[in-house]
Amino acid sequence: MCGITGYIGDKKAAEVLIDGLKRLEYRGYDSCGVAIINGKNELYLRRVSGRVDALDELVAKDPVKGGFVGIGHTRWATHGVPSEDNAHPHTDCNNQVVIVHNGIIENYLEIKEKLSKTGHKFKSETDTETIVHLVEEKLKTLHVSAANARADMLEPVFFEAVRRAIADLKGSFALSVIWAKCPNMILAARQHSPLAIGLGEGGNFIASDVSAFLKYTKKAVFLNDGELAAVKAPSVSYFSFQGKKLDHSPVTIQWDSTMAEKGGYKHFMLKEIHEQPGSVENTLRGRLLPLKGDVLEKEINLPTAVIREIKNVQIIACGTAYHAGLVGRYVFENFALPASVDFASEFSDRAKIINKDTLIIAVSQSGETADTLHAVKEAKASGARVIAITNTVGSTLTREADYVLYTHCGPEIGVASTKAFLGQMTAMYVLALHFAVIRGNIFDTDARIYVDELLKIPRLIEATLAGEDNILKIAGDFAGSEHFLFISRYINFPIALEGALKIKEIAYVHAEGYAAGEMKHGPIALIDKGMPVLAIATSSKMLQLVAGNIEEAKARGAEVIAIVDEDSREHIKASKYIVVPKTLEILSPLVNVIPLQLFAYFIALAKKCDIDKPRNLAKSVTVR
Numbered sequence: 001m002c003g004i005t006g007y008i009g010d011k012k013a014a015e016v017l018i019d020g021l022k023r024l025e026y027r028g029y030d031s032c033g034v035a036i037i038n039g040k041n042e043l044y045l046r047r048v049s050g051r052v053d054a055l056d057e058l059v060a061k062d063p064v065k066g067g068f069v070g071i072g073h074t075r076w077a078t079h080g081v082p083s084e085d086n087a088h089p090h091t092d093c094n095n096q097v098v099i100v101h102n103g104i105i106e107n108y109l110e111i112k113e114k115l116s117k118t119g120h121k122f123k124s125e126t127d128t129e130t131i132v133h134l135v136e137e138k139l140k141t142l143h144v145s146a147a148n149a150r151a152d153m154l155e156p157v158f159f160e161a162v163r164r165a166i167a168d169l170k171g172s173f174a175l176s177v178i179w180a181k182c183p184n185m186i187l188a189a190r191q192h193s194p195l196a197i198g199l200g201e202g203g204n205f206i207a208s209d210v211s212a213f214l215k216y217t218k219k220a221v222f223l224n225d226g227e228l229a230a231v232k233a234p235s236v237s238y239f240s241f242q243g244k245k246l247d248h249s250p251v252t253i254q255w256d257s258t259m260a261e262k263g264g265y266k267h268f269m270l271k272e273i274h275e276q277p278g279s280v281e282n283t284l285r286g287r288l289l290p291l292k293g294d295v296l297e298k299e300i301n302l303p304t305a306v307i308r309e310i311k312n313v314q315i316i317a318c319g320t321a322y323h324a325g326l327v328g329r330y331v332f333e334n335f336a337l338p339a340s341v342d343f344a345s346e347f348s349d350r351a352k353i354i355n356k357d358t359l360i361i362a363v364s365q366s367g368e369t370a371d372t373l374h375a376v377k378e379a380k381a382s383g384a385r386v387i388a389i390t391n392t393v394g395s396t397l398t399r400e401a402d403y404v405l406y407t408h409c410g411p412e413i414g415v416a417s418t419k420a421f422l423g424q425m426t427a428m429y430v431l432a433l434h435f436a437v438i439r440g441n442i443f444d445t446d447a448r449i450y451v452d453e454l455l456k457i458p459r460l461i462e463a464t465l466a467g468e469d470n471i472l473k474i475a476g477d478f479a480g481s482e483h484f485l486f487i488s489r490y491i492n493f494p495i496a497l498e499g500a501l502k503i504k505e506i507a508y509v510h511a512e513g514y515a516a517g518e519m520k521h522g523p524i525a526l527i528d529k530g531m532p533v534l535a536i537a538t539s540s541k542m543l544q545l546v547a548g549n550i551e552e553a554k555a556r557g558a559e560v561i562a563i564v565d566e567d568s569r570e571h572i573k574a575s576k577y578i579v580v581p582k583t584l585e586i587l588s589p590l591v592n593v594i595p596l597q598l599f600a601y602f603i604a605l606a607k608k609c610d611i612d613k614p615r616n617l618a619k620s621v622t623v624r
């Protein structure tokens with residue numbers, strides 16, 4: 001999420017930066033800006049709320065004089081609404097030090113409070129601005145008198161100030177910093193957020209991904225976590241956060257720029273499926289510990305008293321977000337808080353019977369879905385309080401809701417929702433666990449078990465993704481099928497629904513998701529010879545029953561493709577197996593949905609469908 005560009009060399013920085021931002025716009029596009037050091041060592045800063053085209057126009061009207069070093073940013077808001085003030089680059093109190101940042105600084109409130117006490121004035125609501133004031137503060141403590149110093153003498157001081165500032169940060173960041181007093185160097189750093197350095201003729205580049213500079217050079221160095229780069233026009237030096245010098249050999253990129261935007265993947269959907277370990281990490285980041293702490297309370301402002309008072313939870317959402325809501329219902333009920341779920345479009349009548357005892361959880365990736373917004377309004381009119389789970393800062397839903405929990409998954413471009421679904425489910429676990437701790441429904445030791453296992457989920461998703469080739473092969477065997485059934489029980493029943501929705505929307509094939517136990521009450525009549533039935537049969541208190549339902553389907557000719565884990569496999573007799581890593585049953589949807597997303601993707605690929613923009617659909621449905 002968010003796109004960073006940086007350039008130092010013999011070309012006009014404005015052109016290089018804006019061209020790069022246009023290529024990075026898929027990473028975020030709610031606001032953008034550039035900061036360039038002009039020929040007189042003054043700062044040229046231009047920012048807009050909106051797209052890079054608007055920034056391009058602004059810069060063209062009032063061009064920078066000279067200017068061969070600068071940084072740029074296109075934003076996907078995480079802290080602070082999309083606006084010009086919150087747009088990057090951000091500056092220190094004296095408009096001398098300037099930063100662009102991608103990621104989330106977990107301890108920014110703490111740092112901001114300390115810096116405010118020492119007189120720093122903040123101009124935005126972002127976590128990013130904290131970093132630039134911190135660099136300014138570190139420069140002060142290094143006692144430099146920059147007024148008459150030569151720029152090259154200031155370089156080690158600037159480096160040290162940035163290095164020390166970084167040491168105080170908790171969270172994830174890719175950042176680039178410039179200092180007007182030191183115009184021959186850009187500093188770049190990476191911790192859990194990608195950053196690449198492009199090595200060109202006559203100048204060097206910085207970018208969140210190589211698509212921003214491939215037009216100029218195909219030679220790149222990818223910074224590792226914990227590394228800093230001092231980027232100058234003739235050369236680049238690399239360091240650890242401890243200041244130790246490092247060596248890096250450049251790699252040659254074979255992609256063209258469109259491939260690079262998709263990270264080398266054929267479609268955004270596939271890229272987003274592969275980004276899911278990171279999206280889960282981003283949704284969890286800084287929110288689980290300390291258990292009884294006020295981490296979440298501070299962030300979402302939901303008073304503990306409200307959490308204790310409410311009698312039940314009502315979830316409203318549409319499509320994939322509704323499936324996340326169904327998972328959420330099981331999760332809340334597991335922690336002894338009654339919960340129900342409705343399609344937002346079917347909520348009207350139920351809205352009349354709720355009141356302030358109900359906490360509404362409205363789930364929406366875009367935060368702009370008309371059905372969800374309408375349902376929220378109706379719920380509020382009945383006196384209920386509303387918390388939004390959304391991926392989109394500044395969306396209408398965030399303004400309608402009383403409280404907001406962001407999923408922080410970054411922009412989802414593929415119309416078929418994948419990583420946002422993982423983020424929505426993860427947010428449900430975070431909230432339900434938080435509520436359970438506050439309401440005293442769970443012992444701390446038990447809560448720790450869930451926390452520890454949740455923290456392992458990103459690695460389990462990675463292991464599941466590593467089995468992609470097996471899924472491709474199985475999908476190839478069934479690409480000609482006209483009907484698919486997806487079955488499971490309990491908390492994986494919504495995953496069966498989601499598997500069916502994915503294949504319907506991107507491969508245009510008829511599919512049904514069913515509660516496995518319901519099959520015998522009607523739908524089993526659909527099964528005849530060779531019909532593919534995807535059964536989620538990972539370790540569960542319901543496993544024997546699911547095994548029985550699989551036998552019933554097979555007896556009618558179904559070809560069963562079973563999603564199993566290493567322990568459940570021996571209990572399931574199927575035609576094909578997709579083995580996923582085992583986790584706690586309650587968390588298993590986070591892993592089990594991955595093969596179904598890939599399966600739908602490969603079926604759609606075989607059918608040559610327009611995967612990122614399926615027919616008749618829109619990413620955000622703003623009509624009722």
Ligand code: M6R
Binds near residue numbers: 318364367368372
């Ligand atoms: O932006 P939202 O999460 O509110 O969108 C809700 C649905 O329209 C959305 O999940 C839709 O079902 C997806 N295309 C499914 O992949």
